[in-house]
Amino acid sequence: MSARPFASPVERLGRGALRVLVGAGFLFLLAPIVAVIPLSFNGGDFLSYPLRGVSLQWYARVFEPFPWMTGLANSLTVASATTVLATVVGTLAAYGLATSDFRGRGLVMGLMISPMLVPLVITGLAIYLAFARYGLVHTFVGLILAHTILALPFVVVTVTATLQGFDRNMMRAASSLGASPLTAFRTVTMPLIAPGILSGAVFAFVTSFDEVVVALFLAGPGQFTLPRHMFTALRDKLDPSIVALATLLILVSILLLIVVELLRWRSERLRRGRP
Amino acid sequence: MISADQQPDLRRKLRRSKSRARLRGLLLVAPALLLLMVAFVAPIGGMLFNAVANPEFRSAMPRLADYVREWDGQELPGEEGYRLLAEEIGRAYSDKTLPGAAMRLNYEQSGLRSLFMRAGRRADRLEAPYRRSFLELDKDWGSISVWQAMQAASAPFTARYLLQAVDREITWDGEIRLVEPEKRVFVDRFEATFWISFVVTSLCALIGYPMAYAIAAAPPRRARLMLVLLLLPFWTSLLVRTAAWVVLLQRDGIINDALIWIGVVDQPVQLIFNRLGVYIAMTHILLPFMALPLYSVMKGISPNHMRAAASLGAGPISAFWTVYFPQTVPGLGAGCLLVYVLAIGFYITPALVGGSGDQMISYLIANFALGTANWSVASALAIVLLCCVAIFYPFFRRYVGIDRLRLG
Structure with a gap:
């Protein structure tokens, strides 16, 4: 979009306006995330500029056992179990949906993605009422099952997208060479769609790690996750340690974003047949 | 060559192998389907029952x-x-x-x-x-x-909770009427929910459209970087982003400092715990859901279309409106649908950055369930909200589809 010498004044004006608009948009998106980072090193007790000296006191607070470290431990427990369950079940389902054509396939697909669209409060309330009957409320098992439901659509969508670019003739070639369907999946399909499965897993992890509404319904004090503690902290009193925690979580999300970008890059290379 | 008497055999074989593939597909889908049935579909059915049980x-x-x-x-x-x-x-x-x-x-x-x-x-x-x-x-x-x-x-069974969720009651002789004015709380919240979602969707479209255009028009390397920047907030925890806005918009926060420094205002203004705070924070959270589907559509539009329009004498504005914009409508529609449906269900963000008049219907549901343990009213409100979302579901499958749900 280099400025062309023969561009009319209207065009130049439009282009300038577009630049300003887009710049403002990115500023709006990124400024809040960037602006909290310096505050986390604040020496004073208030969450405002100018900073009163530099200190790591709030980070020290984050690493105290309660609430943040116990919350982190609970979050990691729930998110890792959710990731394993949702990735395995979701990948199988996506593979089944992509490779065969049974009646009601569209309906099943619609059902699979619906937890993404149903408001979280509804899912939380419904699961709470159902799980209360089986004593699953205020247990890790209940929370993990509920989070798996929420994470499943992300795995199915991501793996399905990968499978759409997958050349099924490779499977046919494998079976014509005598491989059983399982062997063909393990040695041909799996390596090719692995990046998609892994990014689905990252999505599942983040979905659970970030989730607070269903946790409000299903987690008892023994299962309070990190976001659940953050919700209480934000609602009741703005404790500066939350900004230090936020900074650390921003670093984690940057890391995860890089992982997903690398996986996508790898997946695209594999698809173009240059492993 | 296949002789005539071999043909039926082959056909049977093909049919058998096809039905075997179909069965395998069903078996692969079965665990996910079972999980969804037990922990999602059945609970929602149970909640429906709960809303009318007596x-x-x-x-x-x-x-x-x-x-x-x-x-x-x-x-x-x-x-x-x-x-x-x-x-x-x-x-x-x-x-x-x-x-x-x-x-x-x-x-x-x-x-x-x-x-x-x-x-x-x-x-x-x-x-x-x-x-x-x-x-x-x-x-x-x-x-x-x-x-x-x-x-x-x-x-x-009773319809009273469902009627109560829309501020109606049934009299003993079967007449349905509005409840007394001081008890009319729910319709008001539903209206606020729809209005907030509408405003947030419009803001997302206004901000997201030029951004998506700029990314689609940028050279590949820069486009990649812009996409990553667009996705970063998306990958950041919702609570982290909400916390950031609470910090920035408070009375002695950066935004107020900046406004005073520029001289727009001389007193700190209330930017949070009101409707404005809800609009700002929700737009921030939902913007990527608008920009990504728009970008994926714009990426597929050839720049030659605009060049052709210009060579045929169209001015930049009329070329945009008559040639470019109509081609982006599917992306815009998908983005608006996605943002609106997600916005309707928001709870955490309005609860943390809104005032009491800015709470959405999800807040009431959570409050009735977790605060006063009135499961019947909570379930009835949830059913009404679910119906409001379900209206969009057919459009969703048609215009958004599973591909545009791919985020990141």
Whole structure:
């Protein structure tokens, strides 16, 4: 979009306006995330500029056992179990949906993605009422099952997208060479769609790690996750340690974003047949 | 070459292999389907049941419930009815099921809870003639509306919670009417929910459209970087982003400092715990959901179209409106649908950055469930909200589809 010498004044004006608009948009998106980072090193007790000296006191607070470290431990427990369950079940389902054509396939697909669209409060309330009957409320098992439901659509969508670019003739070639369907999946399909499965897993992890509404319904004090503690902290009193925690979580999300970008890059290379 | 007598055999083989593939597909989908059925579909069905179930009165006083079901509702029951009432109240009081039933009756008519609990406490003093005995206890026992309330509470199902969720009530003779003005709280919240979602969707479209265009038009390397920057907030925890806005928008936050420094205002302005805060924070959270589908559509539009329009004499503005914009409508529609549907269900962000007048319907549902443990009203509100989302579902599958849900 280099400025062309023969561009009319209207065009130049439009282009300038577009630049300003887009710049403002990115500023709006990124400024809040960037602006909290310096505050986390604040020496004073208030969450405002100018900073009163530099200190790591709030980070020290984050690493105290309660609430943040116990919350982190609970979050990691729930998110890792959710990731394993949702990735395995979701990948199988996506593979089944992509490779065969049974009646009601569209309906099943619609059902699979619906937890993404149903408001979280509804899912939380419904699961709470159902799980209360089986004593699953205020247990890790209940929370993990509920989070798996929420994470499943992300795995199915991501793996399905990968499978759409997958050349099924490779499977046919494998079976014509005598491989059983399982062997063909393990040695041909799996390596090719692995990046998609892994990014689905990252999505599942983040979905659970970030989730607070269903946790409000299903987690008892023994299962309070990190976001659940953050919700209480934000609602009741703005404790500066939350900004230090936020900074650390921003670093984690940057890391995860890089992982997903690398996986996508790898997946695209594999698809173009240059492993 | 396949000879004629081999053909049916081959056909059968093909059919068998196809049906085997179909079966394999079903088996692969089965675990996910089972999980969804047990932990998602069945619970939502249960919640629907919960919204219309009416068990409290019947489970506490089953014989009385049968009796009032038979009662014609025209005039006060005779001595037999009052005798049954005395027996059932006494038994329900001693096995501690009376409070639930009394609470349920109180929804029908306020004051009935204390009337029934008082009778329960003194049940051993009630004796024949029962009707007079009840009237001596409280003259309200002679009112026909008490019996009508019992009749309404004795049906296996009730529409009262669903009606209550839309500020309606059903009178005893079957007329549906608005509740008293001071009790009309839910329709107001539904309207606020739709309005906030609409404003947020519009803001997302206004900000997201030029951004998506700029990314689609940028050279690949820069486009990649811009996409990553667009996705970063998306990958950042919702609570982190909400916390960031609370910090920035507070009275002595950066935004107020900046506004005062520029000289726009000379006093800090209230930017948070009001509607403005909700719009800002929600737009920030939902913007990537608008920009990504727009970008994926714009990426596929050839720049030659605009060049052709320009060479044919169209000015930049008319070329944009007549050639470019119509091609982006599917992306815009998908983005708007996605943002609107997600916005309708927002709870955490308005709860943390809004005032009491800016809460959305999800907040009420959570409050009824977790605050006052009124599961019936919470379930009824959830059903109404679910219907509001379900309206969009067919459009969703048609215009958004599973591909554009791919985020990141």
